[in-house]
Amino acid sequence: MGEPYYITTAISYPNGKPHIGHAYEAIAADVIARFHKAMGRDVRFQTGTDEHGLKMAQKARELGVTPKQLSDEMSQYFIDMCAVLNIDYDVFQRTTEPQHHSASQELWRRMEASGDLYLDRYEGWYSVRDEAYYDGSELVDGADGEKLSPQGTPVEWTVEESWFFRLSKYQQPLLDLYRDQPDFLKPDSRRNEMAAFVAGGLRDLSVSRTSFDWGVKVPGSEAHVMYVWVDALTNYLTGLGFPDETPEFAKWWPADLHLIGKDIVRFHTIYWPAFLMSAGLPLPKQVFGHGFLLNRGQKESKSLGNVTDPTELAQRFGVDPLRYFLMREVAFGQDGSYSPEAIVTRCNAELANSFGNLAQRSLSMIFKNLYGVLDADLPAAEADTALEVEVRAHIVTLQTTFKSLQFSDGLDAWMRAVFACNQYVDEQAPWALRKTDPQRMAAVLMTLFRCVRTLAIAVRPVVPASIDKLLDQMGISVSQRDFAALDDAGWFATLAASGFAVAQPIGAFPRLELPPEEASA
Incomplete structure (x- = not known):
């Protein structure tokens, strides 16, 4: 076998069915994995679902089901999407699996052993939809004067006891990382953005919650569940058998590429490397933040009624034409549009x-x-x-x-x-x-x-x-x-x-047709 190559997607948050952005990332990762296999590399491709957090707990309550029932149902939609789109992954990692809880708790223990965790009281702005904490200076005013996150999502003032991670301690190590390893974060525009954010000063990060219990328990502090991003990011280690010193972990870690959307670059290139530094683990070689896919130039939203089911799109135009279009049409790393x-x-x-x-x-x-x-x-x-x-x-x-x-x-x-x-x-x-x-x-x-x-x-x-x-x-x-x-x-x-003879060929790429209602629109 050739040189190992480990690629991951971000794990999808299954509080809703897959959308075109999930399909875009899965297809891109699959193309990368297949390309490196064709180049002779020994490839490992991991994807999965991120099933904990307040957002999942609230959605389950709305639907009158348990969070586990919701995550079981919704994760299957992502597995089915991968099957339809011919996504040839090696591991589909779910964060509700017992092995993942063990891996997350071990990462926590290692950060605690480094003196980087302490108990205090959190007061600040939190976006349930983003599962993210924001400083007041980052907030923007909504149409009716309400405070919104930089992504335009609602935020709420949260007060509770919390474990904190000494993120401030890693400000200079992170700046050194961006300077000394410029390929760690691509495209360059994303690295410049993160470097500017870190240079502006880092506050310690609240990394546990007590207001709900749907998550990984904090070891030795059972009333707390881990902040969903501590748990979610650990998935890249879980599938390798961490914390056991498995041959898989020795072979594949650090990952060659974390492929993610540009909206979660902060979590992967500030929080994640800081957690790994604290735990004494090697950092991934590269994180690439791709752009968004826009529907006729507009971001998809339920209110606009323009949300696309990628499975339906693949059934209408064919899986391979859809894959080709997305890789050909959009300059990877930038936003792109489709219709x-x-x-x-x-x-x-x-x-x-x-x-x-x-x-x-x-x-x-x-x-x-x-x-x-x-x-x-x-x-x-x-x-x-x-x-x-x-x-x-x-x-x-x-x-x-x-x-x-x-x-x-x-x-x-x-x-x-x-x-x-x-x-x-x-x-x-x-x-x-x-x-x-x-x-x-x-x-x-x-x-x-x-x-x-x-x-x-x-x-x-x-x-x-x-x-x-x-x-x-x-x-x-x-x-x-x-x-x-x-x-x-x-x-x-x-x-x-060999005596092989070409038979009457069958076309591999038939012409596509627009449905009459769209052709005349």
Whole structure:
């Protein structure tokens, strides 16, 4: 196996069903995981649900069920979403599992042993919806004069006994972290924002509650439950067997990447590294805060009636077209917008018309004109070699940009390779060569077969199911679908000698259509 690579998503808060933002993060993480597998890494991909906290307790009370019943029901929706979207995770970590309680309590004990926890009284502003504490200076005025959090959520004045974490002690270590390891937090704009926040001064953090009991009990102080973010962040350790010194923990920690939304960067890049420093544990190598997906340029909300069910979206347009659109359309790290029209336009232009048509035409001509037979002994013209070199160069660009999470740029490079192949088809005109120079026609079609394979393997992390159907039709074995296979100089001769023949191909990327009511809207 290759070098370990451990990637996590933020664990979803299941007080409601999954929305498009959950799907976006899950898809991006899955693309990253599949890409690193294709690059030869030994990948571990963890996701899950964050099921404790006051918000869950209040929601359960509203519905007349227990918090555990609510979390059991709602977590299943997230598991189902992952199944629909072809999210190939290794671990789905729920915070209600006994092992997670043990891990969280051990992290607490280690922070306590460092002298970083003390009992006091908390008085301040708390947002139930954000599960976050805010300083009065951070609040904004609402339309009717009410105080709101920076996210625009209601806050309430809270007074109760609480355990505190000495966050102020870690102000300079955190600033040193941002300075000495600039890749710890990406994009750079998020790191600059957090550095400015920390430089402005850190107050100690209230890390327990007594006003409700739905959470992990504080060891030795059973009337308190841990602040939900202490518990939630520990999930990244739980799945590795922490606190036991397991082979999994030794192999996978620290995580290579925590992939999260930009709204929870503070928790992951101020609180989390401070907790880990206190507990004497290594810090994750990188946290990446991606942007939001906007529905036709608007943030989704129940009041606007524009909340999208990602499962329904995938059923309407197909899982792989949705995956491709989200990775192609939005510059990763920035906010982006989507609409049914944009999905159809992008996927038809690039997947169906450009790549899908290239693959279909190439395989169809081999089937019709050469009885599906491959020939590895045909002489290559200068144009053939030039195309294969150009395609490979664009795929190297894709690999480089995907490593730095620039998916849109990587897929742009992939499309340039697709365009080069289509231009080659137009210039070589194999349909005309069929009558004038059949051997040259065959050489052109063999060149196209090799290039389609290269393009397919390169984009497979993004659209895996569709590409696997295509590669099945091309006789490419499952073990030969990673980037290492592109360096195998003898693969084509081996396939041709095996007696494999291309059958009548079935299109991998059919054109999408808008429902009539949306097409006329």
